[in-house]
Amino acid sequence: MAKKKNRAEKLRRHLDSTIENLDEAEETLTDDALPETERERIIRKNEHRREQIASLKENLDELEG
Secondary structure, X not given: OHHHHHHHHHXXXXXXXXXXXXXXXXXXXXXXXXXXXXXXXXXXXXXXXXXXXXHHHHHHHHHHX
């Protein structure tokens, strides 16, 4: 049971960190001076982050289920 709890805590921390990174990146995208290549890179990375967030939430649900 302790391993399951530790795993859930680790996933929660990872989820929180990923959400924070997504929010910061979204804020960066509001900068009109941001070069287009950087904007595209951030957009692609945020797509990956959204997928990762969904996966982490699913894993947490399974652990806490």
